[in-house]
Amino acid sequence: MLVSILLAVRNEEKNIKSCLDALSMQDFPLGVWEVWIGNDRSEDCSKEIILDFIKDKPHFKLIDIQDNLGQARYKGNVIAHLAHYAQGDYFLITDADMYVPPTWIRGMVKGFQQGKKIGVVTGFSLVRGKSLIAKLDGVDWVQNVGLMNIASMLKIPTNAMGNNMAVSKKAYWEMGGIENQPYMVCEDLIMFKGILAKGWDFVHLHSKEIVGISQPQANFCQLLQQRQRWLDGALRLPWYLLIPLLTNGLFLFVLLSLLFVVDWKISVGVWLLRFLLHSLTITFFAQKIHQTWVVKYLLSYEIFITFFNPLVFAYYLFPAAMEWKGKKE
Template sequence: MMFKVIYFAVLFSVSLVILGLWLLNRRRYRTQLLVFPKVSILIAARNEEHTILRCLQAIENLDYPRDKLEILIGDDASTDNTYRVVRQFIQDKPHYKCITVTQNLGLARGKGNVLAHLAHLATSNYFFITDADIQVPPAWIQLMLAQVRPYIGIVTGITTVTGPRLFDKLQSIDWVYALGLFQVVTDLDLPVFTMGNNMLITREAYEATGGYENIPFSITEDAKLYQEVVKRHFHTVNIFDRSVLAFSTPAQDMRQLLWQRRRWMEGISHIPFYMAAVFILYSCFYPIWIPFFQEVSPLFYWGILVAKIAWQSAFIKLCAQRVNLKFTIWQLVVYEFFMMFLGIASIIYYILPVKITWKQRKYA
């Protein structure tokens, strides 16, 4: 029992520290550019015929000089009409280029391989990377680029999912919650992570790693690239602001969501130990709390759960306010049970002796 009491004491102490830091350490971001350099937007697409148009239309709406944009799209051997859809969209847009990628460069595989090909084609010093199912905001380029200084290698925006279903809302809450926890740490100027669907990497930082073709393969290629950039003593910036909030299409069902989470869990080895410790601490809540009822009074037992939900909901509300998102109280309560199920199911999926399936490919 003593161990469990210590665990809950540590959990709530860490929670209060996180909440306090989030309230006190609200970073101000540079918002104006004095010059508008040429930038390259790199998009890897595999079987995205139903989603890539929303991505390309959002890029068309960017608030950045058209003659300073270079959009490079890599069709990753799609088996649907992705290439045809893209070619039709860009036929009268000379600043777009679409190539089909069929060969591997060095160690690169999958999305990392496509990005490696596109990086070789890019002619600017700034690589903006997003996914084919992502809708970026109009100010995306300007605000991300405004954070770049000589020692900055990667700038990361914030992403969540959008959709009308409760299932979509719960996924959105999950993204905002996780990214909020990451932001608390990055606001302390500690390196944590990047997201390959909403990132800027300078050519200098990318080439310092040798590029994806020289980086050991990882199914979470963005986390591995980030790790290699930090190893080379570049600094990074994470922006938690509405101006760089990108929207992704949600997982359509629980099976697809679990495969996504299993892939993400592979990336845990690439995040710093202090961030991994935070997630492990929170993931242990239910395995320790559930059998705790045998040792304490019902009032204390249920009080722990209520306190956990109350803190979590308050933190998520604060995160959502910063990016002008709204979640109802009942959605936040439902999210608690959604997260409990998703956490247990994700662990089961992770230990299953089967290959990860992603974008119709299997990975060991």
Template sequence: MLSMPSPDNPVRISILVAARNEEQNIERCLRSLDLLDFPKEQLEIIIGDDDSEDNTAWITQQFSAGKPEFKYVKITSRISGLKGKANVLAQLAHIARGEYFFYCDADIEVQPGWASQMLSHFKQKTGVVVGVTRMKKNRHLLADMLSMEWLFALTAMRFFSHFKIPITGMGNNMAVTREAYFKIGGYEKIGFSIVEDYALFMGIVRGGFDFEMAYKTEVISISEPVNTFPELLRQRKRWMHGVMESYWVTRLSLFVSSLIVPILFLLSIWFPINPVSSIVQYYVLVTAISLTAVVLLKQPDLWKAALLFWFYMVSIGLIMLVNYYLPSRTVWKGREY
């Protein structure tokens, strides 16, 4: 059962936003948060500026002026060996007063009903709720493929959630209870991870709390896509750390989907299978799941991407594996990890 805010502390939801060098995106994010259909007196929005080197601070402070629910915090120190986004969110958690911590990236645009719809998924033992994200519409083919990738993965996560199999969290659209966060010791106890959302999600699940997926149109958040292939490689280098630390089902599915074509041809040497027929069947399966996601989440603009997604998935999976194992540093937001 959801608890109500006390008269001494009316804040029910604290939205925590970590921002670094987001002058191109931060105002769009703040405007969407300002339009949330949720009582202002029960809401606080805390933006942690991770020592940005651009106009992120000025834009945030100008927008927040006269809006008491918005709070700007400059983050210049590190705690408990943390760095990057994990360090920012750890510090914001100690400032936040809400019973629930909602996470949203600085390049995300949320829907007006996001907060209330996510909140409705918390039950008595729920510690974490994961939402749905896609890219902006009508940008370019890569953006559509990235959107389809999110929806495909989240549909798979939704399937496994019915069997209580945890896959991963999603730092751009996720919410946790204050109780769960501090019971597991927060990011200070979890320790540094470049994929802090996965680390927090799994920490809460391993701490004995249930998880839920808010698999519905009303909670879909809109992200800014990467626009170039080098940007995509840098992003995926970071993501692969999360995949390799995740549940075995996730790791296995990545290897199988990435290497499915050579695997089937090799198997055909020893077993009586037709590799071409098997590849066609795999294409049909992936496309069926993709189209199901498009229909269930009401994203009709992605139907063409759904038909092409198998080719993208096989290609990007192999590229991610090669890129991950190449001896290079992970660079994100101008910092090396």
């Protein structure tokens, strides 16, 4: 068995060294895993940092991405190119601003053993940062990924996490590769849907050994841009998932309607009920992945997310191009 790690890089001079350090410390046996790094025309010192790091590591390989492959664009295009070089039976995909633990390869590969025809394995990702916004964003990751995990337990397909996922090579090529799928800014959703359409199964993991830590967004505007991309993918979910998504995202207007049309006590009661449900979900998964620090921010998070989600919807409707690492769609 051989494992290939696929890593898309564009303008990541601040993060790439830490990411590569983490990948180099994997406790998986040398000789059975490789790292393919795709440099997507970086305009900073990313390439130089990568070349210096891999000069004595033959299992790390760098490819310059110069053109688009089929219908793939942006990060999806980098993954599409790297998949043609990768020799592994499994493709593990992460981001240049991620830190994965030494047990990551071993834990992700074990996910394929949970069923007869597992095509997609999703790890557990969250954000860690020093600012209050970064900490609340981290709680939001635990909440969102946790809900995806619950859906997985119920055998309801939602999505994968593009910074912490693995796909079977056989399933990936049965799908035809990203370049032969309809373009979507969320490359993880493209792979997830394409592989499941070929009859493959999926699993979401929630253990400490596969938790990936992502760097927070640099500012509030970039956080909105990230959520804009997420929402673009989420709005393509089936109607039975879209209705609760919209209800939760626009929950502020539900509260205001109850406040002014029905009774303020009902409005407060409904808000407290959602707070309780969120707290139970977040606490459960925080304990599972050994990230209990998030529990301290439950109340602050509930207040934050009540107002932040409608802002994301408003930003999504705003006539601005989506961006990935400085590239606009």
